[in-house]
Amino acid sequence: MYEVKYPHLIEQLINNIEDLLQQSWHDVLQEYSHLSPRGLSLLILEKDKDILSRLQQTAVISPIQTLVAQLESQLAKPISQVIQETRSQRALELEQQVLLLQGDSNRRGISQLGIGEKLHHLMIHPITGFLILILVVYFGIYQFVGNFGAGTLVDTIEGYFEEKINPLVNKIVALLFPWPVIQDLLANDYGIITLGIRYATALILPIVSTYFLMFALLEDTGYLPRLSLMLDRLFKLIGLSGRGVIPMVLGLGCDTMATVVTRTLATKRERIIATFLLALAVPCAAQWGVILGLLASHPKGLLIWAVVVTSIFLIAGATISRILPGKAAYFYMEVPPLRLPKLENVLLKTYTRMKTYYLEILPLFVYASIFIWFGRITGIFDLIIGWLNPLTVSLGLPEAVSPVFLYGFFRRDYGAAGLFDIQETLTINQLVVCAIILTLFLPCIAQLQVMLKERGWKTTLAIISFIFPFAFFIGFVTSRILLFTGLFL
Amino acid sequence: MSCYGCSGNKCKSRRWLSLASNPSPEEGIIALVGMPNVGKSVLFNRLTGTYVTVSNYPGTTVEIARGKTQIGNKYVSVIDTPGMYSLIPITEEERVTRDLLLREDISLAIHVVEAKNLGRMLALTFQLLEVGLPLLLAINMIDEAKRMNIAVDSLSLEEKLGIPVVTMSAAKRQGIEQLKMRIASYV
Numbered sequence: 001m002y003e004v005k006y007p008h009l010i011e012q013l014i015n016n017i018e019d020l021l022q023q024s025w026h027d028v029l030q031e032y033s034h035l036s037p038r039g040l041s042l043l044i045l046e047k048d049k050d051i052l053s054r055l056q057q058t059a060v061i062s063p064i065q066t067l068v069a070q071l072e073s074q075l076a077k078p079i080s081q082v083i084q085e086t087r088s089q090r091a092l093e094l095e096q097q098v099l100l101l102q103g104d105s106n107r108r109g110i111s112q113l114g115i116g117e118k119l120h121h122l123m124i125h126p127i128t129g130f131l132i133l134i135l136v137v138y139f140g141i142y143q144f145v146g147n148f149g150a151g152t153l154v155d156t157i158e159g160y161f162e163e164k165i166n167p168l169v170n171k172i173v174a175l176l177f178p179w180p181v182i183q184d185l186l187a188n189d190y191g192i193i194t195l196g197i198r199y200a201t202a203l204i205l206p207i208v209s210t211y212f213l214m215f216a217l218l219e220d221t222g223y224l225p226r227l228s229l230m231l232d233r234l235f236k237l238i239g240l241s242g243r244g245v246i247p248m249v250l251g252l253g254c255d256t257m258a259t260v261v262t263r264t265l266a267t268k269r270e271r272i273i274a275t276f277l278l279a280l281a282v283p284c285a286a287q288w289g290v291i292l293g294l295l296a297s298h299p300k301g302l303l304i305w306a307v308v309v310t311s312i313f314l315i316a317g318a319t320i321s322r323i324l325p326g327k328a329a330y331f332y333m334e335v336p337p338l339r340l341p342k343l344e345n346v347l348l349k350t351y352t353r354m355k356t357y358y359l360e361i362l363p364l365f366v367y368a369s370i371f372i373w374f375g376r377i378t379g380i381f382d383l384i385i386g387w388l389n390p391l392t393v394s395l396g397l398p399e400a401v402s403p404v405f406l407y408g409f410f411r412r413d414y415g416a417a418g419l420f421d422i423q424e425t426l427t428i429n430q431l432v433v434c435a436i437i438l439t440l441f442l443p444c445i446a447q448l449q450v451m452l453k454e455r456g457w458k459t460t461l462a463i464i465s466f467i468f469p470f471a472f473f474i475g476f477v478t479s480r481i482l483l484f485t486g487l488f489l
Numbered sequence: 490m491s492c493y494g495c496s497g498n499k500c501k502s503r504r505w506l507s508l509a510s511n512p513s514p515e516e517g518i519i520a521l522v523g524m525p526n527v528g529k530s531v532l533f534n535r536l537t538g539t540y541v542t543v544s545n546y547p548g549t550t551v552e553i554a555r556g557k558t559q560i561g562n563k564y565v566s567v568i569d570t571p572g573m574y575s576l577i578p579i580t581e582e583e584r585v586t587r588d589l590l591l592r593e594d595i596s597l598a599i600h601v602v603e604a605k606n607l608g609r610m611l612a613l614t615f616q617l618l619e620v621g622l623p624l625l626l627a628i629n630m631i632d633e634a635k636r637m638n639i640a641v642d643s644l645s646l647e648e649k650l651g652i653p654v655v656t657m658s659a660a661k662r663q664g665i666e667q668l669k670m671r672i673a674s675y676v
Contacts (some may be wrong), residue, residue: 003618032591035621039619039620042616042620046577064627084575092616097645099644124595219544260552261551263581264581266580348540353542403567
């Protein structure tokens with residue numbers, strides 16, 4: 001078996017520690033008993049936290065610490081660094097012995113060859129990279145998701161529901177159940193089938209599917225890590241490291257998953273900042289889609305929404321990174337080569353996400369319908385709407401929007417779908433204000449669960465109690481600004 | 490719990506189901522380890538037939554996924570792990586892999602590496618060997634290396650390292666059967 005030989009003094013230390021461990025084996029290391037003594041000694045020298053903390057309670061720790069301190073005073077570098085450097089050195093030597101380079105072999109990777117290399121540099125350059133981002137957003141998101149998914153596809157499926165399925169369901173339910181209360185549970189304006197299933201199937205599914213397809217394509221080409229590199233400079237300003245961009249970019253697909261991915265961040269500080277920004281100002285696939293669907297035909301409104309949400313993202317990020325103690329972490333990210341996506345993987349991934357997403361929201365939408373039905377027959381619904389109405393009106397919105405906010409408490413996409421449903425009754429100014437509030441507003445329940453699990457209830461509570469009033473406050477400010485400037489979109 | 494693919498809980502329940510419907514005893518555990526974005530999840534999909542999300546994006550896997558594969562006439566557990574650079578963890582998802590490798594009884598760790606970045610990745614192979622884990626080196630993306638006129642003398646590497654070395658392209662389904670044959674002597 002291959003064994004790396006370390007500098008003589010370190011080898012001696014390894015032997016000494018092995019002896020110390022063997023002389024008095026400690027039960028605290030029981031879980032590690034299947035590891036080799038040499039490996040264990042090396043882990044100790046590399047300062048493995050778990051093993052060191054277990055040894056802390058034993059008598060063997062002080063002789064080890066003395067030996068390590070002695071050697072560290074003789075070496076110019078920390079022992080762990082010498083060990084890692086020796087390993088890397090041996091690795092490169094071994095590679096030289098077994099790598100067969102033929103002809104004009106190029107070790108730098110496909111991304112550094114020809115077109116790939118040019119594209120790579122264009123993508124990470126702040127100016128050309130930004131132009132590419134705009135192209136991707138315009139064609140990929142605005143045209144494909146906004147106009148095709150949220151426009152053409154939704155119109156077709158939604159039209160089918162409204163013209164064929166809903167009247168049929170209403171008729172059958174009316175025949176089967178003579179009681180209006182039961183009829184309203186299943187059909188009519190707020191029924192499980194006519195509202196819950198219709199929202200999930202006709203509004204959310206086509207939008208989210210086109211978005212997931214787009215996102216899967218971008219993921220598999222290797223564009224996203226380059227986008228992160230390009231955005232790194234921007235993010236440094238607000239105190240997030242380049243690694244912090246990974247969850248942000250993924251959050252544009254699903255904030256819940258992105259909150260889980262904050263684990264890849266090195267410090268607690270970065271994880272809190274990223275969780276906060278994801279909850280506040282990063283719209284997920286469903287929100288993006290529905291908001292694009294609402295505002296795609298009103299580009300000025302879309303622009304105002306984008307400017308407000310981006311500004312809030314930057315201002316909130318800059319503020320929280322100044323409030324939280326600690327400094328920005330270093331940036332290190334693996335940049336994979338640019339690859340032609342494999343159609344099979346793109347389709348399979350899109351399908352898997354669609355299926356998981358649909359199966360997740362379908363029951364939630366059904367529960368929400370039942371909840372609303374229950375709220376309506378008991379009058380609780382009207383009571384809460386009654387409380388919300390003054391708030392809604394103070395935002396310059398009609399009372400019909402109050403239920404949308406109530407739905408939004410269940411899930412942002414449910415609220416957004418509700419908004420989609422009543423869009424004809426609203427002015428564009430009002431649509432923009434609603435879209436901003438729903439973007440900033442409460443994360444969906446799944447995201448809330450993940451936040452609780454990853455960050456604990458104190459941080460989560462702090463984030464949530466900021467976000468709620470803040471979302472409405474910004475909605476209020478935007479509506480007033482639009483009103484006073486007399487800007488009608 | 491999440492919008493994406495297969496998250497921890499769902500995989501576990503699927504695993505439980507497959508156990509319930511399949512009475513063959515569990516014979517061993519193999520863990521797929523390596524740096525981010527070397528194709529561990531693709532290999533996991535190929536071995537188990539269970540889909541976990543795969544992207545050309547480092548850090549796609551943040552939780553452990555479990556599945557089963559058939560080696561000879563035995564069913565073996567396969568664990569897909571988040572990418573890691575070293576056994577000394579810096580981030581939380583690296584710690585997950587470290588704990589799994591060092592504290593659980595693994596029959597075989599498969600270190601997945603990229604052919605064209607072999608030199609950078611072998612350091613982790615050394616570290617895994619040092620702690621005494623039963624190890625197999627799987628050199629992936631051999632097709633990409635070939636296009637760059639790079640080949641690996643796997644026999645010589647096998648001799649020098651003293652562990653089995655397999656070359657493959659998981660995405661192209663090349664070398665999977667050979668890998669399974671080499672796994673067979675460990676489980």
